[in-house]
Amino acid sequence: MAKTQTKSGTIVHPHYGCTVGAAYSVAAIKNAVPIANCGPGCMYKQFFLLSFDNGFQGSAGAGGGNVPSANVGENDIVFGGEKKLDDLIKSSLAVLKGDLFVVLTGCSGELIGDNVESVVRKYQEQGFPVIAAQTGGFKGTNLTGHEIVIEAIINQFVGDYDGEKEQGLVNLWFDVPYFHQNWRGDYLEIVRILRASGLKVNVLFGAQSGGVEEWKQIPKAQFNLVISPWVGVKTAKLLERKYHQPFLHIPEIPIGEEATTAFIRKVVEFAGIDKAKSEAFIKEESDLYYYFLEHFAEFFSEYWFGLPSQFAVVGDSAYTLAYTKYLASQIGMIPVAQIITDNPPERYRESIREHFHNLAEGVSVEPEFIEDGYQVEQKLKETDFGSGIPLILGTTWESDVVAEKGGLLIEVGPPTTEEVTINKTYIGYRGAFTLLERIYSAAVGGK
């Protein structure tokens, strides 16, 4: 883990959950059930930052706000929690529908050294699909947890494979479910784009995924596609070793026609599939995109009463980069404070910086890595947004400072408590306009 910037590493106004929050990554897999081997409040706490207070996302199936939990108590700390975990797994298997059960062990279980593997092995030997992940909250963020859980599923459930690969089949490693509040809509858009370009996709999370069964198909894919500055690269490297799959790493989530078109060409080139289909799709989508953009241009050029220009983004590496890139390079807004709150590992930070240095011809900004919300807010307080209305894409935590500056706050990350998300996306060809609608509706007074 990289160092935080306070003397003590204290955090006020957290922008991420802890490792065990990856229970929500499990909950995002169709027919998978997280089992929390945790204290009584752990899942409750993660639920709020990642789901409820992150656009009031809601959940389906057996995850969400009702994760089976050992609710580890004092007796379990003193005498060991293995019997209780055994009871919990057994009863979860009987009561909850599921094709994969993932036991996530939190701080208590890890610190007292419960032998979770031996409990889980008993069920595995009987043929039940139960696996275990060591996700003590002190190991880091829910993003760390996301990678730990994926690795556990691949190693313990997907297993070894040395059969054929299927040309044109890609494993998608993209938004972190729940953490990225628009993940459902984002997946719809990116999957739509990939399929229309001629690829077959193991979607893995969310509505269009084949769920647990699809995870079994991971080894058959031709390659892995990572769309994020850093989350998922570790997974791709694991799969490269394990299944000899190459991976394509695209750090910038594409927003708007130019980025999305470039994204498609890159992926199609890497896959080596026929370009006719993707080029036809690009043509169709580009025509649509500029049809809409032309109409938007009338408002954008002719609105008499002032529009925001200088903007800040407070968010994780992926979306701080994606939003900054789009607004700066395609709309001509001016980035003045780009604050990255997800604590990316040191080894990725230089490359993340470089992307911000090359947003467009002559457009460069220095991103800052700050996890402590207090310092984020201090930074915004000090930022000069010029003569216009400051625009901040951020979270509920920034609401006080934005109000103080008389700015516009569009909540795009955890926590978000002034926005309801059902099926929304700000990415790709189609999501770009939803983003513009959101920003400029707020700018013209629609809140």
Add this chain to the structure above:
Amino acid sequence: MGKRKINLAMSSVENREMRLGTIIAWDGKASELVEQSDYDSRSKNKEKGGCAGNGRKACRMCELYSPLNQQTMCANAIVECQIGNLTDCILIQHSPIGCAADNAWFNLAFKLGLTRRHKPIQNLQIFCTNLLEKDMVFGASDKLRQAIREAKERFNAKAIFISMSCSTAIIGEDIDSIADELEPEVGVPVVPLHCEGFRSKHWSTGFDISQHGVARQIVKKNPVKQPDLINIVALWGSDYFTDMLKPLGLRVNYMIDTASYDELAQASEAVATATFCHTLGSYMATALEQHFGVPQIDAPQPYGFAATDEWFRAIAKIVGKEEETEAYIQAEHERVMPKILELREKFKGVKGFVMTGSSYSHGLISVLRELGIEVQGSIVFHHDPVYDSGAEHQNTLKYLVDNYGDVPHFTVSKTQAFQLPQVFRRVETDFVIIRHQGLAPEAAKLGIPALAMGDEHIPVGYDGMIRTGEILLDILARKRFNQVLQRHVDLPYTEWWQAQNDPFLLSKNPEILDEVLEQAKERKGA
């Protein structure tokens, strides 16, 4: 032996299950629970310094053990929702970052609470020491020391509270010593709170821990009486108590949520302490009574006509306004009755169900029955057979049963949504009233709309019955949404579980799980 007192010399609080005999799983009639609770003799035992809780076997209530549990709250979360919602004090969570992941939820509650209490809106400012793996190995006391200094420097906190988490308790962080050490340096009270999530089987111990810290280190030791001040132990509810108590010449001092340091400190100067919920307020009221001579209101909670009458009378007795209060009570009855009669007409044949914290449910059921709504069942998240006060007239469940009749299906269960298909098969209901997350979305899929009673003061007092009734009319209309959901969305449970009829089957017959799994294996094999 004298009356067993709350011990403010100690920094930690004995858990509710030990102090009061609190249980978290039980199923039967409310009248049976009243009988088994044996409030009066527990109360007497408590006075004698004997067993009120489960210290001795004879005092222990029968309780069910479930092999399957779903996520719940914990005492650490409760401390956030209490101490983390003060306007000018700082809570430091000494923990990994995950313990702070619900800050955003209590922030939402805090901001709404500030609006309802007409205070400036601000985000809460809880610190988290953000502990990592190396801190688990080498200890994290220096991080905590630095965080205390930062809390003072950044926010000029009037008091700094430290909350213990599971991990810091396991690695043995000594928050008491650090609090003592840093208090002179920062020059404000530094209050350790032993609220690690694993320590109590029920989160409500967290209320007691928060209140203990406030009573021990914030409340003025040399009070100057304010004869018109009354403490109301509350959460974030709308300020209805001011209007209710104005005719008795009283000003309200709400505690703990949304309060300032000074408001908490003056609690010892009030003439009395009352609450909307004894589950929440009993510890504070008793501590203030025993240590600062502030009497608590020995009455049922103010829900429905009779209890609200008694509540006012008990307060009137303390402030010497009996006569005026009788007139006030009569006038209030006359004022609200026409509207109540109108509502009763509208609710003819309507049935309701309550899923909330313990004594709050007792009050809500009274309100529903005042409105003519039939209540066949309720789920409470725990049950305290006695409160800290042991006060004669605070036996809320008995009051409900004696005045409004039995509740045939009264269930004690800690937010266990998997039991709901069975629960709603044996009772009929047109809506549920909920607090705490996880239950309403499950009820929703069973076709039942929910009133999320986020503003807990809505049902309080005479007007509370009207407020509740009017909101329920809106909620009943939502049934159309729930019917759509029910038609198209499946439950997350296996066919086997959905075919069962007893919500506590797994507790009563855990061996059945082996049979079910054996059958599942055979099916797979075949």
